[in-house]
Amino acid sequence: MVTKRFPSVALAVGLLMFSVPLWAHHGFAAFYTTERVTLKGTVTEWKWASPHCLLLFDVKDDKGTIVHWATEVENPNTMANRGWARNSFKFGDEVTVTLEPAKNGAPVGRTLNVVLADGQVLVGQSGPGTLSPTENPSDAPKQ
Amino acid sequence: MPSRLMASIITLVAVLTFSSVAFAQATRPQQSSAPTGQTLAVPRHDLSGMWDAMGAGVHPLGFSHLRPAFTPLGEKMFRANKPGRGITEVPVALTNDPLDSCDPAGFPRSNLFELRAVQILQTSNQVLLLYEYQRVWRVIWTDGRELPKDPDPTLYGYSVGKWVDDTTFVVQTVGMDERTWLDNSGDPHSGDLRVEERFQRVDHDTLKLTVTIDDPTVYTKPWAAGDPVALKLQPPNREIKEMFCVPTEMEEYKRLMANPAAGR
Numbered sequence: 240m241v242t243k244r245f246p247s248v249a250l251a252v253g254l255l256m257f258s259v260p261l262w263a264h265h266g267f268a269a270f271y272t273t274e275r276v277t278l279k280g281t282v283t284e285w286k287w288a289s290p291h292c293l294l295l296f297d298v299k300d301d302k303g304t305i306v307h308w309a310t311e312v313e314n315p316n317t318m319a320n321r322g323w324a325r326n327s328f329k330f331g332d333e334v335t336v337t338l339e340p341a342k343n344g345a346p347v348g349r350t351l352n353v354v355l356a357d358g359q360v361l362v363g364q365s366g367p368g369t370l371s372p373t374e375n376p377s378d379a380p381k382q
Numbered sequence: 383m384p385s386r387l388m389a390s391i392i393t394l395v396a397v398l399t400f401s402s403v404a405f406a407q408a409t410r411p412q413q414s415s416a417p418t419g420q421t422l423a424v425p426r427h428d429l430s431g432m433w434d435a436m437g438a439g440v441h442p443l444g445f446s447h448l449r450p451a452f453t454p455l456g457e458k459m460f461r462a463n464k465p466g467r468g469i470t471e472v473p474v475a476l477t478n479d480p481l482d483s484c485d486p487a488g489f490p491r492s493n494l495f496e497l498r499a500v501q502i503l504q505t506s507n508q509v510l511l512l513y514e515y516q517r518v519w520r521v522i523w524t525d526g527r528e529l530p531k532d533p534d535p536t537l538y539g540y541s542v543g544k545w546v547d548d549t550t551f552v553v554q555t556v557g558m559d560e561r562t563w564l565d566n567s568g569d570p571h572s573g574d575l576r577v578e579e580r581f582q583r584v585d586h587d588t589l590k591l592t593v594t595i596d597d598p599t600v601y602t603k604p605w606a607a608g609d610p611v612a613l614k615l616q617p618p619n620r621e622i623k624e625m626f627c628v629p630t631e632m633e634e635y636k637r638l639m640a641n642p643a644a645g646r
Contacts, residue, residue: 265466265482266442269473269643288631289624290484293638309638316514316625345642 270339270349280308282332287325289314294350296334308346310338312363323361332356338363422586426548429502429509429581432620433589433613439497444468444567445607449595456600459570468567475636475644480562484627487516488537488562489555490577493593494607495566499622509543509551514622522553533557535573543579553579564595565607572599580610587615 280298291311333356338348350363446468466477496515503510507525522541543553555577575597582590596604
């Protein structure tokens with residue numbers, strides 16, 4: 240199930256405003272940074288890895304087909320400071336993920352936040368509202 | 383009855399007093415600075431301690447928007463670099479950034495990108511910098527030796543330093559391998575690069591670092607890489623955490639994330 244402009248994004252952006260700015264060394268050229276999607280799915284794997292942690296989860300689309308999604312956050316050092324942990328997720332967990340998707344439609348994205356089944360919100364990384372056009376030249380409005 | 387009341391009040395006050403002290407001792411981090419109202423003197427010729435740039439040393443966009451004009455060779459070298467950030471950024475799957483293969487950042491990129499916590503140690507003849515990012519260290523010789531005339535290139539170069547006044551330590555570094563990048567936006571350097579670092583302890587808890595690039599083969603004039611970064615002194619019990627790029631995990635990241643995003 241895909242829901243655009245999920246309200247919890249506002250919470251995520253709000254939390255990011257109070258966090259130290261930390262960005263990956265690569266940018267946003269392959270991803271939308273002015274678009275976001277919210278997906279409800281089931282965790283298949285959580286990779287607590289360097290330089291980027293990855294959350295893999297399955298989402299059932301409107302036709303009942305399972306789509307395998309992968310979404311990234313930053314390194315364990317940074318994410319630990321944001322309250323994430325190597326055991327934040329386990330196989331089968333139900334999650335609601337808000338992410339910036341790839342421009343080419345591939346089921347991958349940059350994580351803005353993840354809402355756990357108990358309502359806990361884990362804030363991902365810098366995203367819309369925290370980036371200026373200068374910081375985000377690849378996604379500036381086309382002339 | 384009044385005496386029992388007084389005793390109860392005294393007991394309550396005592397409990398609250400000691401419990402608040404105990405709470406404060408248990409939760410308050412060890413302070414690097416003096417208690418409120420006092421100013422600790424700046425120690426002479428001393429950079430030792432745990433420092434943190436507090437997010438100001440990450441510089442994800444690099445310095446391509448600040449540097450001077452390239453020489454013709456510098457322009458050619460810059461165009462060959464495909465950074466993941468900055469004014470010529472490409473999708474991560476298409477970069478040739480050494481860091482995207484988990485190669486060492488090298489110097490001066492260790493100062494100009496992801497400068498986070500750094501522990502500084504001083505011995506009788508060296509200053510040692512232990513970096514959080516990539517968990518590398520540098521040796522700066524302080525025994526008066528000269529820089530090597532024709533050094534073999536290394537990823538972190540060869541450094542000598544000296545105090546120019548009571549609180550300012552200046553480091554010169556040469557011999558950097560030109561395969562490394564200066565910064566996160568793909569600015570190049572040649573083997574002729576010479577870097578000056580100026581560490582100025584402006585007060586007890588603040589160390590300002592200025593990095594100046596001098597590479598006449600690539601740049602038309604020397605330039606400072608941005609404003610000075612202020613490193614803040616941390617409590618002595620602050621730990622440096624691991625922050626690595628693990629090659630096998632990077633390959634998995636590319637397979638699962640970067641390549642699909644680039645249509646590969």
